[in-house]
Amino acid sequence: MPIAADLIRGHTETIILAHLYSRDSYGYEVNKSIYEKSGGRYELKEATLYGAFRRLEEAGRIESFWGDENTGARRRYYRITERGRSALRENLDEWGDAKKLIDILIQTEGERL
Amino acid sequence: MNERISKHIDELFMGVEHTRQAADIKEELAGNLQAKYDDLLSNGLSEEEAFENVISGIGDIKGLLGAGQIREVESAYRRRQTSSLLKGLAITLFVVSAIPIIFFTTFIPSLEIIGVISSIGIVAAAVGIVVYAASIKPEKYKKGDDTFVEEYKEKVTGGDKRQRLRGAVSSTLWLTVVTIYLAVSFMTHSWHLTWLIFLAGALAQNIVMYMMGDTRRVGKLIGSTVWTAAIISYFVIGFLTGQWFWGAFVFLVAALLQQLVRLIRIWNEV
Secondary structure, three states: OHHHHHHHHHOHHHHHHHHHHHOOEEHHHHHHHHHHHOOOOOOOOHHHHHHHHHHHHHOOOEEEEEOOOOOOOOOEEEEEOHHHHHHHHHHHHHHHHHHHHHHHHOOOOOOOO | OOHHHHHHHHHHOOOOOOOHHHHHHHHHHHHHHHHHHHHHHHOOOOHHHHHHHHHHOOOOHHHHOOHHHHHHHHHHHHHHHHHHHHHHHHHHHHHHOHHHHHHHHHHOHHHHHHHHHHHHHHHHHHHHHHHHHHHHOOOOOOOOOHHHHHHHHHHHHHHHHHHHHHHHHHHHHHHHHHHHHHHHHHHHOOHHHHOHHHHHHHHHHHHHHHHOOOHHHHHHHHHHHHHHHHHHHHHHHHHHHOOOOHHHHHHHHHHHHHHHHHHHHHHHHO
């Protein structure tokens, strides 16, 4: 479903903010949750994820810190900031409006398709 | 760390310039790939399957730190360094600006006016350098995916506005400081003390910028506070006791304090 894939890529930042709203997390954990919630159908590329993380961090909506793993490479964790929470609220409102708008625009008249 | 994965990552990052940003991305990638690999193994995949899965999920990391972006980061870094260097030079000039007036007033009172003009000239030069340093400091520039073009344009103009506001506030603040300096100096003739107003100005600027959301300046704020307090203490001790060499200890304490604060902050982050 190319539409869904595009939408997910287009809303990566909101998806990340929503995930971090509930708990601090790191890249793979966020991606895994997308994978599981989509019933195993969608997964973001690492590069896409990191691009989004960086933009969010530069906008001051999330902040990062290095984890303290006992074995292997360190994980980069992210937590949402106050600015991030308000951006999330705004994005959710906008998405709600967009959904309604698209539904209106793609309404067919006459016989129900 | 799985050997095949870490080797693959090393290969990916071959030829990439060694910037802090690249190193961070590399380490973050390693951490996430390792976590994913372990997860897949525990879900029953074979080592080969898990490896293929993990590797194919990386995407265009090179694009994230493509040569162009690295160069941009490097030149931005250099410009930031130059900007800081110039600001340091400007502050030195502010301090030195008192010398002509003191010199002429003490030794050649008849030519006092030359001292005044020279001091003002040095202050003017220093202000000019501060303004120039601020102008070459690179703006935050974000590059999005192709699908993010519209969102990105929006963000750039948003960030741009915020930054322009900060720049305007900063310029206003410095003009105010210079005006206060000249006014107080001409009224009290204490040119050997009034240059301290510029230190207060630097402190005020960092406070204002921090309040306007520029959280990067916290470290600088602490630094400014420590050094302003040190310089004021130095002069107070010097004038009160006449023992100017005690001043050296004040600066040593200030340097120690600043490093301590830095250590505490890094400790908290770790």
